[in-house]
Amino acid sequence: MEQRLSLVTLGVVDLPRARAFYERLGWRGQEVEQTVFFQAGGLAVVLWARDKLAADAGITDAGIPDAGTDGFGGLSLAQNVRSREEVDAVLAEASAAGATVTRPARNTFYGGYAGCFTDPDGHVWEIAWNPGFPLAADGTITLPTF
Amino acid sequence: MEQRLSLVTLGVVDLPRARAFYERLGWRGQEVEQTVFFQAGGLAVVLWARDKLAADAGITDAGIPDAGTDGFGGLSLAQNVRSREEVDAVLAEASAAGATVTRPARNTFYGGYAGCFTDPDGHVWEIAWNPGFPLAADGTITLPTF
Numbered sequence: 001m002e003q004r005l006s007l008v009t010l011g012v013v014d015l016p017r018a019r020a021f022y023e024r025l026g027w028r029g030q031e032v033e034q035t036v037f038f039q040a041g042g043l044a045v046v047l048w049a050r051d052k053l054a055a056d057a058g059i060t061d062a063g064i065p066d067a068g069t070d071g072f073g074g075l076s077l078a079q080n081v082r083s084r085e086e087v088d089a090v091l092a093e094a095s096a097a098g099a100t101v102t103r104p105a106r107n108t109f110y111g112g113y114a115g116c117f118t119d120p121d122g123h124v125w126e127i128a129w130n131p132g133f134p135l136a137a138d139g140t141i142t143l144p145t146f
Numbered sequence: 147m148e149q150r151l152s153l154v155t156l157g158v159v160d161l162p163r164a165r166a167f168y169e170r171l172g173w174r175g176q177e178v179e180q181t182v183f184f185q186a187g188g189l190a191v192v193l194w195a196r197d198k199l200a201a202d203a204g205i206t207d208a209g210i211p212d213a214g215t216d217g218f219g220g221l222s223l224a225q226n227v228r229s230r231e232e233v234d235a236v237l238a239e240a241s242a243a244g245a246t247v248t249r250p251a252r253n254t255f256y257g258g259y260a261g262c263f264t265d266p267d268g269h270v271w272e273i274a275w276n277p278g279f280p281l282a283a284d285g286t287i288t289l290p291t292f
Contacts, residue, residue, distance in 0.1 A: 030292050
């Protein structure tokens with residue numbers, strides 16, 4: 001199995017709500033067959049109905065713990081940015097767009113600065129400035145040799 | 147917020163078990179501070195303790211429904227491959243490595259072929275051949291204009 005990822009599909013309970021949230025963050029995608037596709041670097045971030053996503057994967061969904069959220073899915077997405085100030089700016093933008101900031105930005109043990117929010121379906125995003133992980137002009141990251 | 151993703155962090159209950167699973171699939175990474183980092187194209191796939199990941203994000207983890215799995219996290223990861231045969235090969239490899247094939251490979255409505263498995267912590271992977279999504283030599287995908 002090659003060491004790469006092609007799509008990350010976020011299960012959502014209300015597609016127009018989820019799409020509007022990411023569009024308020026400035027994302028632009030295409031909708032086809034009640035699925036929204038966002039190009040995100042060399043992969044795609046996709047929004048699709050949570051019940052269809054579970055059924056399609058042959059998984060029984062234990063359900064959504066709180067109305068409008070899916071609790072902790074055991075996984076987080078992260079976007080690394082170029083400065084401490086950009087962390088604050090993205091968290092403020094997400095909050096204004098309807099996200100819940102679950103961890104305000106703070107210094108991290110690795111000498112960076114990061115905070116987290118959840119989207120309207122409870123998917124966790126971390127926004128981080130990590131001076132140890134080089135970020136290319138096109139936004140790709142390359143892990144250092146630790 | 148830029149339209150890109152830097153890391154996908156999979157919460158795991160047993161780091162050596164999770165690392166060994168991905169290594170059986172041929173993935174190679176680096177471990178530092180009880181965290182395993184795999185370079186995956188222009189981003190990183192990371193393995194980290196599920197309880198630490200939740201706490202770090204300021205999220206209360208409702209818990210793991212079944213021992214050794216985390217139920218459906220409301221999200222799936224996908225890897226697109228170059229042929230129908232490669233879907234079968236990767237699913238067989240994952241199964242031999244200890245994955246649970248939750249949906250055997252089958253033809254899809256979009257004219258492709260795909261199947262799904264869950265890793266030892268219940269994270270869902272879809273392995274898909276989709277002739278409509280061009281896959282570059284380096285494994286990146288570019289969405290078509292629908």
